[in-house]
Amino acid sequence: MVKTLRLLLVKFSQSFLDVLPILLVITFFQLVIIQKPFPHLKETIFGFILVVIGLFIFIQGLENALFPIGERLAVEFAIKGNVYWIVLFGFTLGFATTIAEPALTVISQKAGHIAAEAGVIDRAKESMATYVWGLRLVTAFSVGLAGAIGVIRIIKGWPLVIFILTGYSLIVVTTFFAPKEIIGIAYDAGGITTSTITVPLITALGIGLATSIRGRNPIIDGFGLIALASLMPILFVMFYGIFVFGPG
Amino acid sequence: MDELNYLDIIYDSLRITLLDILPIIAVFAFFQWGVIRKGLPHWKKMAAGMGMVVVGLAVFIVGLEECIFPLGTSMAQQLTDPQFVMSDSPASNSLIDGKRIGAEFYIEVILFGFLIGFSTTLAEPALIAVALKAKEISTGAISTLGLRIAVALGVGTGVALGVFRIIEGSPLHYYIITGYVVLMIQTYFAPKFIVPLAYDSGGVTTSTVTVPLLVALGLGLASNVPGSSPLLDGFGLIAFASLFPMISVLAYAMIQERFFSRVPDSAMK
Numbered sequence: 305m306v307k308t309l310r311l312l313l314v315k316f317s318q319s320f321l322d323v324l325p326i327l328l329v330i331t332f333f334q335l336v337i338i339q340k341p342f343p344h345l346k347e348t349i350f351g352f353i354l355v356v357i358g359l360f361i362f363i364q365g366l367e368n369a370l371f372p373i374g375e376r377l378a379v380e381f382a383i384k385g386n387v388y389w390i391v392l393f394g395f396t397l398g399f400a401t402t403i404a405e406p407a408l409t410v411i412s413q414k415a416g417h418i419a420a421e422a423g424v425i426d427r428a429k430e431s432m433a434t435y436v437w438g439l440r441l442v443t444a445f446s447v448g449l450a451g452a453i454g455v456i457r458i459i460k461g462w463p464l465v466i467f468i469l470t471g472y473s474l475i476v477v478t479t480f481f482a483p484k485e486i487i488g489i490a491y492d493a494g495g496i497t498t499s500t501i502t503v504p505l506i507t508a509l510g511i512g513l514a515t516s517i518r519g520r521n522p523i524i525d526g527f528g529l530i531a532l533a534s535l536m537p538i539l540f541v542m543f544y545g546i547f548v549f550g551p552g
Numbered sequence: 553m554d555e556l557n558y559l560d561i562i563y564d565s566l567r568i569t570l571l572d573i574l575p576i577i578a579v580f581a582f583f584q585w586g587v588i589r590k591g592l593p594h595w596k597k598m599a600a601g602m603g604m605v606v607v608g609l610a611v612f613i614v615g616l617e618e619c620i621f622p623l624g625t626s627m628a629q630q631l632t633d634p635q636f637v638m639s640d641s642p643a644s645n646s647l648i649d650g651k652r653i654g655a656e657f658y659i660e661v662i663l664f665g666f667l668i669g670f671s672t673t674l675a676e677p678a679l680i681a682v683a684l685k686a687k688e689i690s691t692g693a694i695s696t697l698g699l700r701i702a703v704a705l706g707v708g709t710g711v712a713l714g715v716f717r718i719i720e721g722s723p724l725h726y727y728i729i730t731g732y733v734v735l736m737i738q739t740y741f742a743p744k745f746i747v748p749l750a751y752d753s754g755g756v757t758t759s760t761v762t763v764p765l766l767v768a769l770g771l772g773l774a775s776n777v778p779g780s781s782p783l784l785d786g787f788g789l790i791a792f793a794s795l796f797p798m799i800s801v802l803a804y805a806m807i808q809e810r811f812f813s814r815v816p817d818s819a820m821k
Contacts, residue, residue, distance in 0.1 A: 326675055329670075352615065358609065359675065361611065362605055362612060363608070366601075369600075371681075373580065396579050400575035401576055401579075404571060476729065495763065501573055505576065522689040523690055527749045
């Protein structure tokens, strides 16, 4: 009991240390550079406590649920040995987590307004809704595709560099042909697909797969799914822009 | 009154986190029972763990959004305010009217960008998760803290450079394409085992903590810096923040290999 308590205390102080730099930076700038007292000192301290507690609870859940679930499933798939199911799983997971992503909803709506303002699509509500839905579908599809390709890569043991190099080259070339209005949104779309819950799950899954398949190295083959998932949406949202707006 | 307000906000944040996790649970449940056709062992422990993930993340986000982000945003506003920027220069107001102010007057803002990028990345839950895994599978050769500091230095440098770009008003793609070239050269020379992890750490940093703060900083800057527009210059910090960690993690591994020559056992196989 005392041992468990001590362990919890160590983990809790770890969370405190994780957040401490933010507090130091903010205090330094407020007192030394801006040279004014804190505007809402009580709220800030309360918020700091919430952040430490939240991080502590999240990491406990991470070690008890997110990691083991991701790993177990990967091992089961590897035992089952059916490639199609694993690839379908990679696609579905990418698609489902992205289509429900709140940040994507916000960005798509912003994109809808920009498109309507530019006069590319009708200002009517329906055509804007269609455009926004199209954008969300395309983004989710591209992350699903990244999941599927990423899983195939792990199974086959293909080097990640080739995929990244090809992806970046395609992005650079497409940027020249894409309409100006879509480029900013496309580059932003790459960052929003990797949420705090998805990242640990996908990481555990990739490493689990690479560990269970003979001849794969967990470090070299296990990582890389997140890199693909942040690359694909950039490309596909630009494709969508070219399709809707016409080449820029 | 105040307590009630916080309960409301926590409830709201819980709802959003749940929405985030529902499709994941649905996909996993379908494949676990529909395809693998086995019950989940220790499912009670797992369910409790999932509950902790949702509650922990919700509480974390409330603390950030209600208490730390408003302060960070108001700081960014104060630091970029032309009056503040020019306060220690003798040629005060004549320069402000519609003209750009040189980057040398913005040292405080650039430093703020670096430090806030660095410190928020250290607290990023998704990065902590990836660093824990990396340590586990490299049998300790990739240290959790080392990787996190490398990524945080990358984000800090990226944000500082992004802030500099907004002040300068130079085009984003020059920086990004240069970054890609540097990245490719590094990839060629860096130890092979670090490359996939380095690429992953670019996507990891753009999660819960860093993105909202960067958006606020970028918009604050672009609306306050004379001669720059929020629409054209305001964004792009996220692109910087996901490019530079890849460069810094590769650099970290190269330095480690050069001076300490520690390569993880599992990479030797």
